[in-house]
């Protein structure tokens with residue numbers, strides 16, 4: 231435990247450097263400088279004049295480039311696109327101040343650590359971080375991974391902890407290998423599921439919330455729509471980077487596509503018993519030890535709809551039961567891979583907790599799984615949509631497996647364009663929904679809801 235006097239002394243004498251003043255870099259720059267740390271930032275050199283003007287009254291300083299940040303900073307944080315990390319560390323790493331601590335914010339740590347090992351001078355310490363939430367989420371209580379990879383002095387670790395403490399996040403200490411394995415599930419597969427839903431809707435040219443109360447209506451459907459659109463309103467490179475650069479993510483996304491395909495095939499073949507047995511086994515494996523209350527309930531989520539329609543007593547307006555293939559497939563994937571998602575709560579993002587919450591709701595609400603299987607086998611209303619969903623899940627899996635950033639960008643942006651007119655409204659409603667869900671979750675990081 232470091233004394234208040236030491237921290238005050240560090241605040242008066244040490245500099246934090248941030249390379250990459252995008253969404254996350256700016257979040258950190260504001261938080262650290264508000265907490266009294268001296269912060270120096272840069273983005274691409276071409277943007278220097280604009281940024282200097284834009285942040286003229288900010289509490290942090292903007293300089294021309296990463297060399298100038300590096301030579302003055304005691305702790306340097308690279309907050310740049312994952313696909314460029316090697317190139318950017320190669321460029322600025324050798325300018326790091328002697329004995330500096332260096333870290334990054336990229337979402338997958340293997341390429342970042344490799345870049346640091348390859349390009350940083352040997353006297354630099356490597357202590358890297360990852361905030362497991364987006365730039366608009368309140369940092370308080372969210373998981374923050376700290377990876378103490380290489381440090382010559384115990385003081386370096388204390389220093390990073392002191393800097394990070396102003397985020398009020400829940401600090402989790404892991405190796406980079408542990409981090410990448412867990413986040414493949416909590417991030418990459420979660421995104422693959424919602425990306426696939428969005429591309430399936432875009433392919434059939436449907437805004438699901440516009441179909442009245444008959445289809446995609448109700449709390450679980452609101453989650454699917456709001457989270458999918460939330461992802462598509464962000465930058466493609468964040469999702470591409472964390473999936474493509476993480477080898478564990480390739481295998482897990484492939485399993486998600488395979489589970490979707492196999493479950494859908496059982497539906498097409500009318501194999502109700504086989505489908506039921508497989509899903510009951512998955513339920514036992516994933517939720518067998520679950521006790522206590524569920525995180526989510528359908529009525530809590532019902533009000534977060536983009537739809538203007540409401541259900542009335544008229545029987546014609548009864549929502550059609552959905553096969554919920556996207557949710558069945560994630561639970562089946564966890565089962566097939568032997569993953570207990572509750573053990574991954576330490577690296578959970580808000581989106582992962584919600585995905586687990588809705589899956590839990592589907593599998594543990596009495597009678598709901600049985601009703602869903604019944605609909606999946608006997609009701610054809612979602613067949614065409616499920617087919618598109620399976621194709622999309624397989625497409626995303628192929629793009630990630632082939633590490634094709636360009637195709638990822640094209641596919642992402644095509645769907646983004648389709649939903650463009652709705653993204654601002656969807657974001658407002660999605661933010662409200664996420665706020666409510668997070669305030670209802672009891673102890674998100676213990677693994678018990």
Ligand SMILES: NC(=O)C1=CN([C@@H]2O[C@H](COP(=O)(O)OP(=O)(O)OC[C@H]3O[C@@H](n4cnc5c(N)ncnc54)[C@H](OP(=O)(O)O)[C@@H]3O)[C@@H](O)[C@H]2O)C=CC1
Pocket residue numbers: 249250251252253254255272273274275296309310311312314318335336337338360361362363364365465467468471472
């Ligand atoms: N967004 C999120 O929700 C989260 C993202 N992350 C990770 O954090 C990192 C940053 O993400 P985010 O802030 O969202 O992305 P941004 O695109 O908003 O920020 C990255 C910034 O780095 C700039 N940059 C590129 N090259 C250089 C360079 N040579 N020198 C200085 N700056 C440069 C980029 O400029 P330009 O745009 O011109 O390339 C951009 O402004 C990513 O690795 C991401 O995976 C982690 C947690 C959450």
Ligand SMILES: O=C(O)C(=O)Cc1ccc(O)cc1
Pocket residue numbers: 336337361362363364417461468472579580581582
């Ligand atoms: O919560 C999510 O999954 C997000 O979409 C935001 C996000 C993106 C990248 C990260 O490394 C961490 C969080």
